[in-house]
Amino acid sequence: xxxxxxxxxxxxxxxxxxxxFLRKLAKEYRLVAPVRNRHSDxxxxxxxxxxxxxxxxxxxxxxxLKQFFLPQQERLYTYTTSPEGYDFQPIPTSxxxxxxFGVHPCDLSAVLYMDVVFSRRQRDPFYLRRRQGSVLIGxxxxxxxxxxxxxxxxxxPFIEMGxxxxxxxxxxxxxxxxxxxxxxxxxxxxxxFFAAATDKDRAARYQAFLEARGRFSRQxxxxxxxxxxxxxxxxxxxxxxLSLRCQDCGGCAYLCPTCTCFTISDQPLDAISGQRLRSWxxxxxxxxxAMAGGHNPVQAKTEAIRQRFTHKLRDDVRLTGRPSCVxxxxxxxxxxxxxxxVRFVERACQGSL
Amino acid sequence: MPxxxxxxxxxxxxxxxxxxxxxxxxxxxxxxxxxxxxxxxxRHQPGQFMMVSMPHCGEAPISISSxxxxxxxxxxxxxxxxxxxxxxxxLRTGDTIGLRGPxxxxxxxxxxxxxxxxxxxxxIGLAPLRGVINGCLDQRDQFGTLTVLYGSRTPSxxxxxxxxxxxxxxxxxxxxxxxxxxxxxxxxxxxxTSLLDDLKPNVNQSTTLVCGPPLMFRAVLGRLASMGFSDxxxxxxxxxxxxxxxxxxxxxxxDGKMACADGPVFSLAELRQLKxxxxxx
Ligand SMILES: Cc1cc2nc3c(=O)[nH]c(=O)nc-3n(C[C@H](O)[C@H](O)[C@H](O)COP(=O)(O)OP(=O)(O)OC[C@H]3O[C@@H](n4cnc5c(N)ncnc54)[C@H](O)[C@@H]3O)c2cc1C
Ligand code: SF4
Ligand code: SF4
Numbered sequence: 151x152x153x154x155x156x157x158x159x160x161x162x163x164x165x166x167x168x169x170x171f172l173r174k175l176a177k178e179y180r181l182v183a184p185v186r187n188r189h190s191d192x193x194x195x196x197x198x199x200x201x202x203x204x205x206x207x208x209x210x211x212x213x214x215l216k217q218f219f220l221p222q223q224e225r226l227y228t229y230t231t232s233p234e235g236y237d238f239q240p241i242p243t244s245x246x247x248x249x250x251f252g253v254h255p256c257d258l259s260a261v262l263y264m265d266v267v268f269s270r271r272q273r274d275p276f277y278l279r280r281r282q283g284s285v286l287i288g289x290x291x292x293x294x295x296x297x298x299x300x301x302x303x304x305x306x307p308f309i310e311m312g313x314x315x316x317x318x319x320x321x322x323x324x325x326x327x328x329x330x331x332x333x334x335x336x337x338x339x340x341x342x343f344f345a346a347a348t349d350k351d352r353a354a355r356y357q358a359f360l361e362a363r364g365r366f367s368r369q370x371x372x373x374x375x376x377x378x379x380x381x382x383x384x385x386x387x388x389x390x391x392l393s394l395r396c397q398d399c400g401g402c403a404y405l406c407p408t409c410t411c412f413t414i415s416d417q418p419l420d421a422i423s424g425q426r427l428r429s430w431x432x433x434x435x436x437x438x439x440a441m442a443g444g445h446n447p448v449q450a451k452t453e454a455i456r457q458r459f460t461h462k463l464r465d466d467v468r469l470t471g472r473p474s475c476v477x478x479x480x481x482x483x484x485x486x487x488x489x490x491x492v493r494f495v496e497r498a499c500q501g502s503l
Numbered sequence: 504m505p506x507x508x509x510x511x512x513x514x515x516x517x518x519x520x521x522x523x524x525x526x527x528x529x530x531x532x533x534x535x536x537x538x539x540x541x542x543x544x545x546r547h548q549p550g551q552f553m554m555v556s557m558p559h560c561g562e563a564p565i566s567i568s569s570x571x572x573x574x575x576x577x578x579x580x581x582x583x584x585x586x587x588x589x590x591x592x593x594l595r596t597g598d599t600i601g602l603r604g605p606x607x608x609x610x611x612x613x614x615x616x617x618x619x620x621x622x623x624x625x626x627i628g629l630a631p632l633r634g635v636i637n638g639c640l641d642q643r644d645q646f647g648t649l650t651v652l653y654g655s656r657t658p659s660x661x662x663x664x665x666x667x668x669x670x671x672x673x674x675x676x677x678x679x680x681x682x683x684x685x686x687x688x689x690x691x692x693x694x695x696t697s698l699l700d701d702l703k704p705n706v707n708q709s710t711t712l713v714c715g716p717p718l719m720f721r722a723v724l725g726r727l728a729s730m731g732f733s734d735x736x737x738x739x740x741x742x743x744x745x746x747x748x749x750x751x752x753x754x755x756x757x758d759g760k761m762a763c764a765d766g767p768v769f770s771l772a773e774l775r776q777l778k779x780x781x782x783x784x
Contacts (some may be wrong), residue, residue: 226512227512227513229556229558229601231558235516235537235599236516236556236558236599236600236601237516238513238514238556238601240510240513267751268751270750271749271750271751271764272511272749272750272751273508273509273511274508274511274751275508275509275510275511275512276512278508279508410751410753411752411753411754412746412747412751412752413746413752413754414512414561414562414746414747414752415561416558416559416560416561418559422558424558424559426561431746431752431754433753433756438744438754439743439744439754439755439756440744441742441743441744442584442585442588447743447757447779447780447781448780449780457756460758460759461753461756461759464759465759468759
């Protein structure tokens with residue numbers, strides 16, 4: 151129920167006080183926030199100089215938080231091979247505790263989803279060591295961007311759970327809701343920045359939510375596509391047609407905040423040593439499932455994109471009760487083959503159930 | 504508070520203690536972890552696999568072909584298929600490789616107790632079944648009759664000859680066939696399905712464990728169905744590209760299931776719920 155706030159504890163932060171609060175946080179944490187750079191691109195960026203950074207809280211950032219928890223490429227181990235043996239050495243790293251500030255509900259939902267991926271069956275040490283000691287400060291979206299459809303995936307434009315602190319823009323001030331013990335801790339620690347919120351402020355938040363909900367420029371029938379996939383009612387031709395148009399670039403998977411498939415490979419450094427790498431991969435790549443001798447259980451031409459959409463809109467719904475597309479719209483902008491998830495949902499719903 | 508997290512991707516050193524050349528393409532590597540304590544404590548269940556590392560070759564999933572009833576050594580029977588497996592064929596006794604595991608859902612051994620077991624394999628497909636068969640022989644009174652049907656391309660391709668010899672001696676009904684005979688071969692010629700024609704199993708009492716290339720698999724399934732085997736009585740292990748081995752990287756996806764973690768052992772009844780190449784043709 152996204153209309154009533156379940157984040158019991160609410161406070162006010164004057165916009166004038168935001169920089170001061172962030173400055174305090176930056177003393178103890180690495181700070182990451184959406185920053186508009188000199189090319190006018192908005193990107194989640196590590197902020198070294200708070201005064202020089204233009205933090206952008208309205209326009210959704212082009213990248214998501216995925217790269218901070220699952221880097222595009224990371225070294226897992228170095229290895230050496232010699233007559234004495236073949237040995238792997240862990241790579242010493244220390245990941246600074248980090249505050250992720252200004253995270254939109256879609257991207258917050260995506261982090262919560264990644265938490266499931268990387269701890270459900272096995273606890274993934276490389277993901278979790280980045281995730282542990284991270285603080286998420288979210289911002290609800292008063293004005294969804296034209297590409298956004300989180301209302302159809304149940305992951306925005308306002309969110310109730312998942313962040314440590316959740317901000318709503320009320321004009322000259324933010325309503326700040328503390329979702330977790332760690333969030334309460336932050337407010338207690340720096341209580342000088344905060345004032346008590348009144349019922350009027352909470353009513354203003356609700357009003358903002360209602361208005362935001364009415365501002366989506368597209369209707370994407372995700373629920374219907376989910377039903378049709380579950381009923382096996384999406385014709386093979388839909389998958390074939392979109393697969394044929396997919397140009398195998400992987401852009402959708404790289405940009406997507408919930409695409410977490412990876413590959414592991416060795417990179418020799420010299421004859422007797424090398425490093426083992428983990429890198430982003432994409433289920434749409436023709437070689438993703440290829441086995442020795444060229445044998446492939448997935449028909450690359452006509453089935454390449456089936457896994458992408460059935461995983462997000464059917465398998466993950468079975469697993470977690472909700473799709474793992476969070477409606478951020480990033481893949482829609484990047485796909486030049488016209489095989490993005492919105493196109494799929496439209497095609498899947500034709501001849502509806 | 505952050506808890507220490509086990510480094511699940513870290514391979515451990517294992518030493519090649521012995522190499523059994525099974526045929527020109529397949530060898531069985533007898534391995535022991537260099538860390539003796541770890542080696543002595545290591546346990547697996549039949550049907551599970553290891554992720555094998557070879558220098559500069561990354562990793563590959565390989566079934567454990569030894570039985571848990573004989574702990575202390577891990578057997579991997581490997582067919583030369585590409586880069587990593589070819590590198591393994593260059594190994595000599597005393598060399599070290601990297602291993603992590605065991606992974607995957609094993610054969611449901613408790614459900615197989617008291618059953619007549621029919622093993623049907625082609626080529627390297629006998630590798631994952633070898634551990635089951637030897638396990639049954641080590642606990643002979645817990646299982647019914649044991650029958651092994653094994654298909655190879657030619658008589659000189661027949662792998663696991665010493666195992667087959669020992670099994671016969673211990674009363675296992677082993678029947679071999681080849682796709683193409685060679686001079687001196689007086690055994691059966693033809694698909695492994697033709698061996699099924701001569702069998703009169705007590706179907707209600709039996710479970711079949713099938714492992715081999717997709718074409719063989721489909722042919723065998725058809726034959727088993729006409730003999731009266733239900734989909735619940737047929738077990739197999741699935742082969743897919745794998746990177747993590749623990750259900751995260753998703754390379755082994757099978758219509759919503761992960762071959763590495765939901766399998767690799769599946770009953771045919773479970774596979775029928777999925778859209779997969781092995782059953783679709
Ligand atoms: C659960 C399981 C158990 C297996 N058990 C055995 C066994 O006991 N004996 C045996 O000889 N073979 C077994 N295989 C197949 C074996 O994993 C492949 O032959 C091997 O990965 C080929 O790697 P390569 O580097 O030699 O070939 P290449 O073609 O050079 O491999 C290229 C890449 O593709 C991947 N890959 C290629 N083929 C496969 C494949 N079939 N399965 C998974 N990944 C693949 C490899 O990880 C590698 O990164 C098993 C496969 C699975 C999934
Ligand atoms: S998809 Fe929703 S949560 Fe994400 S930026 Fe757009 S409106 Fe905000
Ligand atoms: S599939 Fe597209 S819209 Fe959905 S979460 Fe991924 S990038 Fe965003």
